Amino acid sequence: xxxxxxxxxxxxAGLPKQFLLLGGVPVLMHTVQVFYRYDPDIQIIxxxxxxxxxxxxxxxxxYAFSVPHKTGIGGDxxxxxxxxxLNFVPDHCLVAVHDGVRPLVSRETIERCFSQAERYGNAVPxxxxxxxxxxxxxxxxxxxxxxxYRLIQTPQVFKGVLLRKAYEQSYRPxxxxxxxxxxxLGEKIHLVHGNPENIKITLPHDLKMAEALLGDQYHL
Amino acid sequence: xxxxxxxxxxxxAGLPKQFLLLGGVPVLMHTVQVFYRYDPDIQIIxxxxxxxxxxxxxxxxxYAFSVPHKTGIGGDxxxxxxxxxLNFVPDHCLVAVHDGVRPLVSRETIERCFSQAERYGNAVPxxxxxxxxxxxxxxxxxxxxxxxYRLIQTPQVFKGVLLRKAYEQSYRPxxxxxxxxxxxLGEKIHLVHGNPENIKITLPHDLKMAEALLGDQYHL
Numbered sequence: 155x156x157x158x159x160x161x162x163x164x165x166x167a168g169l170p171k172q173f174l175l176l177g178g179v180p181v182l183m184h185t186v187q188v189f190y191r192y193d194p195d196i197q198i199i200x201x202x203x204x205x206x207x208x209x210x211x212x213x214x215x216x217y218a219f220s221v222p223h224k225t226g227i228g229g230d231x232x233x234x235x236x237x238x239x240l241n242f243v244p245d246h247c248l249v250a251v252h253d254g255v256r257p258l259v260s261r262e263t264i265e266r267c268f269s270q271a272e273r274y275g276n277a278v279p280x281x282x283x284x285x286x287x288x289x290x291x292x293x294x295x296x297x298x299x300x301x302x303y304r305l306i307q308t309p310q311v312f313k314g315v316l317l318r319k320a321y322e323q324s325y326r327p328x329x330x331x332x333x334x335x336x337x338x339l340g341e342k343i344h345l346v347h348g349n350p351e352n353i354k355i356t357l358p359h360d361l362k363m364a365e366a367l368l369g370d371q372y373h374l
Numbered sequence: 375x376x377x378x379x380x381x382x383x384x385x386x387a388g389l390p391k392q393f394l395l396l397g398g399v400p401v402l403m404h405t406v407q408v409f410y411r412y413d414p415d416i417q418i419i420x421x422x423x424x425x426x427x428x429x430x431x432x433x434x435x436x437y438a439f440s441v442p443h444k445t446g447i448g449g450d451x452x453x454x455x456x457x458x459x460l461n462f463v464p465d466h467c468l469v470a471v472h473d474g475v476r477p478l479v480s481r482e483t484i485e486r487c488f489s490q491a492e493r494y495g496n497a498v499p500x501x502x503x504x505x506x507x508x509x510x511x512x513x514x515x516x517x518x519x520x521x522x523y524r525l526i527q528t529p530q531v532f533k534g535v536l537l538r539k540a541y542e543q544s545y546r547p548x549x550x551x552x553x554x555x556x557x558x559l560g561e562k563i564h565l566v567h568g569n570p571e572n573i574k575i576t577l578p579h580d581l582k583m584a585e586a587l588l589g590d591q592y593h594l
Binding site for chain 2: 280283284285286287288289290291294296297298302303304305306307328330331333334337342343344345350351354356357359362363365366367
């Protein structure tokens, strides 16, 4: 399940980030393609805000994008987008939930997530924090030991039954990603290595960095 | 003070990171240049491991690098490199300590650091954390609220007297940057906005990203 934009609130550019061009092709197509290349039999569902579905279909025609996928309609937030579209997911499979704006996930990261989720019920990719950190408070700030923190990426992979059960819960503000929803069931989250290039394209300079990194990994 | 490589332990490539080519020119020259462009009257000292000084001088000739600067010899760690070279710093000035492998610091970040350090005694640039975070423990992991953390960058700017006094202390393992050394005197650290492109070049993909971002900012 490739989730591309919840409500559209974070998209300040004229064009939603997932439709911006990366190497001449919309970001979201790169993302879909990586999973298809990983396994051509994978079932892909692209979840988009209702207002963007027509534009996505038009782009697929324009770019002759032929990777088989379903299109699902998102909700008011990322949580609701995933929740609504879990109906399409059969119980006895693994479900990977991935950000549409992370086209640089490596084949190895996807592989690790699926194989570890098979074994542990879930797998969440992460990377170490490359710089010094501080914690900020209203009254000041203090150092934080970066070695005990990890940056969390996607795809977050879960056994289908588990993820569906997790999303029967009502939304809470602390649900910042799928791992936090599943954890709330009392499940232990299993971290695996992500890849540092697997950045989320949210700022203009991210798109430039992605452009630079794209060359090495794959081309559409 | 531009610090380029403490002991060289972190440099696994054949060539130290600060000498790798970025846009056809060694990274360190870009870094020195940004400060010179900010203020042509700035006093720049480049601190290098003793074993790299000759190579730096050779590179300066090869690339006809004419930005005026002194070269200082580093110590066994970043702490000792800064400590040794503070002798060159007059009392009544502001001292910026900057990583040699952060060539993408913006003019605005430098400006903010100097002007806020003038006012508060110190200024340390930081950026927000763009992704979900977790804390890891031997027995598992738990979510961390990314909104209360910041990634710390350089230049870290201090009043000269303050920084020199801070570096009279003996080395401690918790001294991960200059801010932590100064804080140990009981000084309150003043955070200012950095720029997200101001990445530290430590991994091969960082160099590629820097290459992509360089075009916009400046050229040698």
